[in-house]
Amino acid sequence: SHLKNIIHGIPKAELHLHIEGSFEPELMFEIARRNNIALDHDSITSLRKAYNFNNLQEFLDLYYIGAQVLIHERDFFDLTWAYLRKVHSQNVVHVEVFFDPQTHTDRGVGFDVVINGIYKALEKAKQELNISFKLIMSYLRHLSEEEAFKTLQSSLPYKHWIDGVGLDSSEMGNPPSKFVNVFEASANHGYKLVAHAGEEGPEDYIWEALDLLKVVRIDHGNRCLGDDALVQRLREENIPLTLCPLSNVELKVIQKMEDHPVAKMLDKGILATIHSDDPAYFGGYMNENYYETAKALNLNKNQLMQLAINAFKASWLSHETKEKHI
Ligand code: HPA
Numbered sequence: 001s002h003l004k005n006i007i008h009g010i011p012k013a014e015l016h017l018h019i020e021g022s023f024e025p026e027l028m029f030e031i032a033r034r035n036n037i038a039l040d041h042d043s044i045t046s047l048r049k050a051y052n053f054n055n056l057q058e059f060l061d062l063y064y065i066g067a068q069v070l071i072h073e074r075d076f077f078d079l080t081w082a083y084l085r086k087v088h089s090q091n092v093v094h095v096e097v098f099f100d101p102q103t104h105t106d107r108g109v110g111f112d113v114v115i116n117g118i119y120k121a122l123e124k125a126k127q128e129l130n131i132s133f134k135l136i137m138s139y140l141r142h143l144s145e146e147e148a149f150k151t152l153q154s155s156l157p158y159k160h161w162i163d164g165v166g167l168d169s170s171e172m173g174n175p176p177s178k179f180v181n182v183f184e185a186s187a188n189h190g191y192k193l194v195a196h197a198g199e200e201g202p203e204d205y206i207w208e209a210l211d212l213l214k215v216v217r218i219d220h221g222n223r224c225l226g227d228d229a230l231v232q233r234l235r236e237e238n239i240p241l242t243l244c245p246l247s248n249v250e251l252k253v254i255q256k257m258e259d260h261p262v263a264k265m266l267d268k269g270i271l272a273t274i275h276s277d278d279p280a281y282f283g284g285y286m287n288e289n290y291y292e293t294a295k296a297l298n299l300n301k302n303q304l305m306q307l308a309i310n311a312f313k314a315s316w317l318s319h320e321t322k323e324k325h326i
């Protein structure tokens with residue numbers, strides 16, 4: 001269709017993507033087989049049928065189970081390479097990828113195994129697909145700050161490969177304030193800071209992420225529109241929100257795509273952007289997220305271009321490289 005062609009034609013940046021959430025059932029079955037691991041489902045179809053979520057936690061439960069088949073460096077490489085090939089086919093030219101070290105190190109998989117596999121695939125994509133990248137290590141917020149400190153320590157031999165840290169997993173009951181010290185320590189090691197906030201959690205968590213953690217971007221941030229002072233803060237300081245519309249519908253953060261706040265956010269001058277979060281679980285990569293949002297909210301070409309430009313502005317590319325994309 002015309003709209004799909006427009007969206008495909010726009011060079012895009014993906015800033016909110018959990019690599020473990022790009023694990024397609026086909027590849028999951030293949031890796032499970034070669035690692036001699038039994039899955040709870042006997043077919044790809046039956047696994048996909050289980051992807052039916054009422055909230056964030058129901059998704060996370062399956063997402064962590066799926067990740068358990070990743071054991072060897074090659075597994076992490078294959079996962080990341082499959083994602084990069086897929087987004088290359090969608091005209092994505094820059095990615096800032098999250099990975100969750102604790103999901104793997106807690107099962108006895110080495111930090112080195114995880115990051116080597118992911119990083120080598122990113123490097124290959126830079127060489128062969130001309131995709132630029134940044135890498136973001138996320139702390140799991142349902143675990144303690146002490147556990148996050150251990151992860152920070154494990155990351156230090158690789159800090160030249162890691163651009164920033166994030167905060168993800170179960171939001172309710174795990175406010176940003178729980179991680180003040182480890183975020184401060186991460187910044188002292190040179191990491192940039194982002195955090196998921198205001199996906200299921202209240203506006204307060206967005207304030208905390210800004211004031212206590214001192215993040216430079218908010219992942220999701222859906223709930224900000226209820227708070228005029230917060231909207232003003234986001235606009236005045238040009239703090240990007242990395243929104244994920246299909247994720248929001250699938251996790252019942254909103255009831256239907258027509259309710260998505262992104263158009264209102266653009267109207268209010270917020271640096272809003274669109275991304276895919278966990279595309280293998282939520283039914284779409286970048287182009288599908290743009291398309292479903294544009295269709296439901298009647299976004300015009302200028303708004304679509306604005307969303308794509310905002311993502312480059314919000315990215316961690318150098319000023320000169322950003323200018324080339326904008
Ligand atoms: N929210 C919180 N944690 C996550 C998400 C999300 O959308 N995806 C993967 N981990």
Ligand code: ZN
Nearest residue numbers: 018168219277
């Ligand atoms: Zn996310």
